[in-house]
Amino acid sequence: MIVGIDIGGTTTDAVAIKDRKILKIVTVTADDPLAAAAGALGKLVTSLNVTLEDVKVLAATGGGARFLGNELLGVPVKKIDEITAIGKGGITLANKKRGVVVSMGTGTAIVCVKDEIKHFGGSGIGGGTLQGLSRMLLSINDIKNLDKLAEKGNLKKIDLTVGDIAGGKIGVIPSDATASNFGKIDDTVEKEDIAKGLINMVSQTICVISIFAARACNLDDIILTGKVISLKEVQRSLRSIEPLFNKKFIIPEKGEYATAIGAAVAILNGE
Numbered sequence: 001m002i003v004g005i006d007i008g009g010t011t012t013d014a015v016a017i018k019d020r021k022i023l024k025i026v027t028v029t030a031d032d033p034l035a036a037a038a039g040a041l042g043k044l045v046t047s048l049n050v051t052l053e054d055v056k057v058l059a060a061t062g063g064g065a066r067f068l069g070n071e072l073l074g075v076p077v078k079k080i081d082e083i084t085a086i087g088k089g090g091i092t093l094a095n096k097k098r099g100v101v102v103s104m105g106t107g108t109a110i111v112c113v114k115d116e117i118k119h120f121g122g123s124g125i126g127g128g129t130l131q132g133l134s135r136m137l138l139s140i141n142d143i144k145n146l147d148k149l150a151e152k153g154n155l156k157k158i159d160l161t162v163g164d165i166a167g168g169k170i171g172v173i174p175s176d177a178t179a180s181n182f183g184k185i186d187d188t189v190e191k192e193d194i195a196k197g198l199i200n201m202v203s204q205t206i207c208v209i210s211i212f213a214a215r216a217c218n219l220d221d222i223i224l225t226g227k228v229i230s231l232k233e234v235q236r237s238l239r240s241i242e243p244l245f246n247k248k249f250i251i252p253e254k255g256e257y258a259t260a261i262g263a264a265v266a267i268l269n270g271e
Contacts, residue, residue: 001054003075004264005040006085006257007033007064009106009128011227013260014040016048016055020268024048025257033064037072059263061085080263083109087117088269089262090223093252099221100214103259104228108206112217120213125205127228133198138191146195147231153196160184177244178204196233203237211245223250225258 001023005014012030016023026043030036037060045052052073060068061080068077090101091113100120103109106128110120127143134140140149160183162168163175181201185194206228214222228234229251238249254261 001050002057002059002264002267003041003044003055004059004080004085004260004262004267005037005061005065006260006263007037007060007062007067008259009063010131012036012040012062012064013257014044015257015260015264016044017261017264017268022254022261025254025260027257033067034072036064037068041073041075057267059085059267061259061263078267080266082259083111083119084117084266085259085262086225087111087113087262088265089258089260090225090252090255092261092265093225093255093258094221094223094250096221096223096250098219099223099250100210100217100219101223101225101258102206102210102213104206104224104226104234105259108209108226110210110213112213112219114217114219120217121209123206123209125202127226130198130202130228134195137194137198140195143228143231147199147233149192150195150199150233153190153192153194155193155196155200156184157189157193158182158185158197159200174244199231199233200237202228203234204241207238207241207249210249211247214247221250222247223252223255225252225255227256230256 001018015025028039055075058075058077061082086103098114101111107124107126109122112118112120130143134146140146159178160180162177162179169175
């Protein structure tokens with residue numbers, strides 16, 4: 001059994017893979033990377049009713065992987081470059097050979113996968129942005145609660161559209177396209193509207209830079225991964241903008257855990 005582990009800025013994911021099949025995925029939260037990794041590994045083997053001796057290697061990636069040594073709880077550790085893990089995880093889950101893989105986590109990383117895996121760039125806009133702004137503006141710490149609140153919101157009270165400015169569409173740009181995020185907000189706005197506006201702003205920003213990255217890399221498929229993509233309102237925002245660019249985003253099953261899966265796949269491929 002190979003365990004892939006992604007030690008991120010807010011959560012740590014671990015996935016057990018045997019014979020190229022995913023056996024179990026767990027997530028833990030801890031401030032200390034070493035404690036998070038040990039906790040995730042222990043939780044994984046306990047839930048599978050196996051022992052640490054059954055784990056051949058721990059494929060570690062993410063920002064916290066640098067704090068690990070050559071072994072953890074007696075299990076050999078091999079560190080996998082995070083860009084490689086993101087690329088391999090996204091491509092594997094989407095069942096593609098090439099494409100742009102977007103990791104929507106605390107921040108956002110964009111990886112182009114063709115003949116090789118390259119880091120295209122990224123943005124500081126991501127789940128951390130949602131968490132920080134929702135805490136400051138709405139006193140909400142958990143972005144899952146922000147997502148639930150946003151379901152009741154009304155974007156028409158938040159965002160300025162092309163139609164608001166021009167009275168209709170401009171060329172191929174429809175009248176309901178966003179001209180300015182939070183450009184219409186006034187004193188009558190409710191907290192549900194603010195929640196929806198925050199998620200829409202972050203989602204649209206990531207969406208647009210991902211499309212530009214795909215054009216620059218000359219790739220058609222855009223594969224979205226990471227914890228943020230699991231939010232219903234994020235998916236709604238992304239789907240709403242697809243017609244504007246004539247683009248269909250790929251949101252693979254288990255995409256929230258793509259980086260951990262990609263680390264394990266790298267080991268399976270002998271890297």
